[in-house]
Amino acid sequence: MKKVLVVFGTRPEAIKMAPVVHALKANNKFKTRVCITGQHREMLDQVLQFFQIVPDYDLNLMTPKQSLNLLASRILAEIDVVFDDFKPDLVLVHGDTTTSSVVALAAFHRQIKIGHVEAGLRTYNKQSPFPEEINRQITGRLADIHFTPTPTTYNNLVLNEHVKASSVFTTGNTVIDALLWGVANINENREAIQSLKSELNFNKKIILVTGHRRESFGDKFVSFCSALLKIAERSDVQIIYPVHLNPNVKEPVYKLLSKHPNILLIAPLDYEVFIWLMNMSYFIITDSGGVQEEAPSLGKPVLVTRDITEREEAVTLGAVNLVGTSFDKIVKASNLLLDDNSVYNSMRIESNPYGDGKAALKINRIIEKLLQENE
Template sequence: MTVYGTRPEAIKLAPVIKALEARQGLDLVTVVTGQHREMLDQVNAIFGIVPDHDLDVFSHGQGLNSLMARVLERLDPVLEKEAPDALLVQGDTSTVAAAAMAAFNRRIKVIHLEAGLRSGDILSPFPEEANRKVTTQVATLHLAPTSTSKNNLLRESLPESTIAVTGNTVIDALLEAVEQQVPFTDARLAGALESGGRILLVTSHRRENWDGAMERVGQAVRRLARTYPNVTVVLPAHRNPVVRAALLPPLADLTNVIVTEPLPYGEFTRVMAAATVILTDSGGVQEEAPSLGKPVLVMRENTERPEAVDAGTVRLIGTDESRIVSEVSNLLDDERAYREMANAVNPYGDGRAAERAVAAIESLLIGGERLPDFDA
């Protein structure tokens, strides 16, 4: 059984779900929590996934405790009915931690995809760092995306035999989605890409940036848009009203800023591929953009994904308004600085992560050999 609730989880699980469905000897039950209802449904449609159960836990304005309580309450009868041998979760959302605990309490094996990410700060990212550490404690099999993640787990005294390095399945999903060339539903985006002009893609939603930081991000993007009128800023706005109230007011009167609803995954990958620079606080974008040769400036103080920072395609810049403006301006103005970051170096995967993950799952449940670990 696999359980997921957000768009990033759906994207990263989709290649594994498809690979599991294609294997004989394993029966798969797919459960969604509906934490990101519309965005979740869009990803399922792109990859042709039809869930077996929908817990429908989303409620406007609910807090983290309410969300986790609903997942526990509504997942438990499904676990009782289906009686799976193992439960597969991905990443570090509240859905992941709650589902893992629900399975553990019924003595069901937990398989954790994208295991071993660590920022070293329990409050950043919040609540993800705590969620992933909780899930590690109850997992039987840890599918680490990189050797760095594996080493994090080994430092926490996990047996090496319980860890497989798969690469990140987001690369499998990205390569498939980019090939599809999904048409844009927003004519402004189609026009921006057809013009061939430079594009600054901005995404910001992290909870730890809600307290003043997101207002600084909005002001920084405003300054950049006014300084570079020939650069189109594309900002898919997260639906959370706290995010929108902080981020969007400074951008309302700017003609070269395109604010959209959250983009379907296929459209978002097209914008990423066309972008000149990406400014984000997202974890997934840090993994995807290096595959496309895009410089990524991360508006966080730390990251649990250091591999691309080490490779030089990702830079941590924090949320200071002046620094954001300076870092983006440097890439837009200095061709040499841009080239140094725009290297198609991808330490996260080679498009075969799902294949390695399924082999490790088969080895756990029905025997057989794992594939060699991914080595960037």
């Protein structure tokens, strides 16, 4: 029987791979096992629990203040143990993380076929997002099967990079599968949700904020925080910001924002609570790729605090506005959404360009067919 090894290490990967894991494990035509590197630890474990996934292998590689190079070297060494034990015919990785690119390289060294979920996203700027853009390009060069979420990402590979069309499949993004399942299974009686309900003032417009990307650290992050302070001067808003644990984020955020009465700083949320909060928000300010993809399905406008995005589709349709970390752009765009209903409604699009919630099933069928052809 053919064997598929699914490998991921971060919270976003876990969310997006969870529907794929369930679809593959339900298929008795091949054997599937799950390996996690632990690139994120606590946040990753919360996602696994919510989606009821028990890893077959846990490399548990993350240590405090670990550099990208040290993490990469440890993944490259430790994944061989898993390859030796399971002997997979196909290794499935996701997106743009250190885990994805290094595991793909390790599989290539062992001449194991590589499948890349969420393939083909590009900015063609190696510094933005850093290091994700190069991670994704490296994985794309190594992969044998590419699962692209949209026609644009398909064209990036086939037209721009001359990847063989027969190896590229447009499936939609599995994040929509995860989101729709997650929203349908939220337990609003959870203590964490009840606690947030008591802290939020629903007579105001709730603005959900996230921010964590490396390219924004330093002065750009100060500008971003200053914009939030200006927006918070309004009496009709409440900003809630689950603050990333990275000291480059946490320290300036708490220093600059913690004393404002209209800004609520909280610890990072698990996936279930976060999607509940997204659904309760008026709009979202974020640098997250996943949130850019999820928010249109919830009818939430998004201001993206990046200068460029590899997720162009929602920008083209008007659901996402790229504002960067510019004080003026963030404040102006936020005030427009708060004051002008026509602008707000124009950003609530009817269908999500990133998928219909069936991407994992499509990926499962493609893998089954390809594995059968290679028997």
